[in-house]
Amino acid sequence: MKYMLLIYGAPDSSPAPDTPEFGAYMEGYVKADATFKEEGVMLGGEALESTETATSVRIRGGKTETMDGPFAETKEQLGGFYLLECKDLDAAIRYAELIPDAKTGTVEIRPVMDVSQFEE
Amino acid sequence: MSDPHRDAPIREAVEATVRADGGRLLALLIRHLGDFELAEDCLQDALASALVHWRRNGVPHAPEAWLMQVARRKAIDRLRRDTNLRGKKEEYAALLALEAEQPDPSEIPDERLRLIFTCCHPALDEPTRIALTLRTLGGLTTEEIARAFVVKEQTMGQRLVRARHKITKARIPYEVPDAERWHERLDAVLTVLYLIFNEGYASCHDDYIRTDLCEEAIRLTSILARLCPEEPEVEGLLALMLLPHARRRARLAPDRSMVPLEEQDRSAWDHEAIATGVALVETALKRGRPGPFSIQAAVSALHAEAPTAEATDWAQIVLLYETLKRYRSNPIYELNRVAALAHTRGADVALSLLEPLRASLGDYQPFHALEADLLRREGRTREALDAYDAAIAGARNDADRKFLERRRETVRRALDRST
Numbered sequence: 001m002k003y004m005l006l007i008y009g010a011p012d013s014s015p016a017p018d019t020p021e022f023g024a025y026m027e028g029y030v031k032a033d034a035t036f037k038e039e040g041v042m043l044g045g046e047a048l049e050s051t052e053t054a055t056s057v058r059i060r061g062g063k064t065e066t067m068d069g070p071f072a073e074t075k076e077q078l079g080g081f082y083l084l085e086c087k088d089l090d091a092a093i094r095y096a097e098l099i100p101d102a103k104t105g106t107v108e109i110r111p112v113m114d115v116s117q118f119e120e
Numbered sequence: 121m122s123d124p125h126r127d128a129p130i131r132e133a134v135e136a137t138v139r140a141d142g143g144r145l146l147a148l149l150i151r152h153l154g155d156f157e158l159a160e161d162c163l164q165d166a167l168a169s170a171l172v173h174w175r176r177n178g179v180p181h182a183p184e185a186w187l188m189q190v191a192r193r194k195a196i197d198r199l200r201r202d203t204n205l206r207g208k209k210e211e212y213a214a215l216l217a218l219e220a221e222q223p224d225p226s227e228i229p230d231e232r233l234r235l236i237f238t239c240c241h242p243a244l245d246e247p248t249r250i251a252l253t254l255r256t257l258g259g260l261t262t263e264e265i266a267r268a269f270v271v272k273e274q275t276m277g278q279r280l281v282r283a284r285h286k287i288t289k290a291r292i293p294y295e296v297p298d299a300e301r302w303h304e305r306l307d308a309v310l311t312v313l314y315l316i317f318n319e320g321y322a323s324c325h326d327d328y329i330r331t332d333l334c335e336e337a338i339r340l341t342s343i344l345a346r347l348c349p350e351e352p353e354v355e356g357l358l359a360l361m362l363l364p365h366a367r368r369r370a371r372l373a374p375d376r377s378m379v380p381l382e383e384q385d386r387s388a389w390d391h392e393a394i395a396t397g398v399a400l401v402e403t404a405l406k407r408g409r410p411g412p413f414s415i416q417a418a419v420s421a422l423h424a425e426a427p428t429a430e431a432t433d434w435a436q437i438v439l440l441y442e443t444l445k446r447y448r449s450n451p452i453y454e455l456n457r458v459a460a461l462a463h464t465r466g467a468d469v470a471l472s473l474l475e476p477l478r479a480s481l482g483d484y485q486p487f488h489a490l491e492a493d494l495l496r497r498e499g500r501t502r503e504a505l506d507a508y509d510a511a512i513a514g515a516r517n518d519a520d521r522k523f524l525e526r527r528r529e530t531v532r533r534a535l536d537r538s539t
Contacts, residue, residue: 087293088292089243090297090301093243111289111291116207
């Protein structure tokens, strides 16, 4: 079963690149990545640029509206994700615990919908 | 067609089977079907079918086996019809194989341990864990659970639907946790059972003592104790329910006010239940490294065994609360230690130890109730009246409030006389 692990954090909750903690923080991600790959559960995962670089698109009345942002309205914003293949929720929780941002931010685990049930 | 007089005994027979065996049937169905929602639906189908068939043909000699077989057939039907369930080919084949045999009720394997860990999974919020445990293991109806926790039946229904949907969709595992997570997960289960008991023990609703909820919690904990033998905290929790529950007949005065421990008629206690509880505490403690439930049960045992309030081994109770504090830092344990210490070292010493707790327990009603009592015993009547006011304002139920108001009145009269 596939789970999406969405990594949320306040912009200042993870260590800045010029601090001594940054090395350990990045090391944590290297270790988590390695574990996910070794255990054969990694389907994908990326870090995202900040919401300052985001563009929102929506179509209303047949017209495409493009917007700069959204800028962070809430304190925690989506900063990255992993897509993992796990046996069950307990396994997904165990992997989420390895993500360094779980210590300062939040990792939201969302089961991926099985769309095969809609195919004929 | 349907005659209410004839239907009532059938309905009762179905309900009795659900109460006694519903949890065991559901637990096994989930195992067969690998699907919490589907299993619940099939059991519901079987119950509806029982109402019809049992009225026509009488209650079968092994009603639980009858329900199991019908629930399996309903599952086969659903798997055949529902295209959403096409992924369950293995389960379908296994069910067809089982269909040939009439299950022997004595051989329905007990899978309830898996079920209780699923219902109390930390990915569900606490009220949901409580509701789900009462529904699936306790066999209580949605209406009964809604009434117990004073929420609308519809709200409770939605909570339960959401919970089983989440269990299926997020694939909350249906298994007993491994050694690494065992203690943490067992603790979550025990907490749910204890919350059910406490809601019954001192309900914040109309009835001060809800015997039905207390007994349900005791029943579920007894089942858990059978399913995981030699687990000291399970024994400890069971004792922690049996011992206070044994005092139920002495806890309420004729005017429906609470009777404090030291004023209770100890001959009205259920001494048979006390003997069982005390034996459980002793067993749990002998296993070594006692946890918080066993230690609190040991305190309860000391109260239960004391012939009078004065003869209570308060020094030992103080020591037990000190152990508890070391185990888990909790200001409420310190509050209880101070209450016991008042008996060994006096109310004045206890009052001085109470002060540092004000910051963390200022909103906790029992803090004010203890402070009021200690001030009363010290003869500091004016301060006692203020503390009684705070305790009365925060009282969770009428029984506590009535008791506190009566005490306050006594203190006020004493003050009038002295001025």
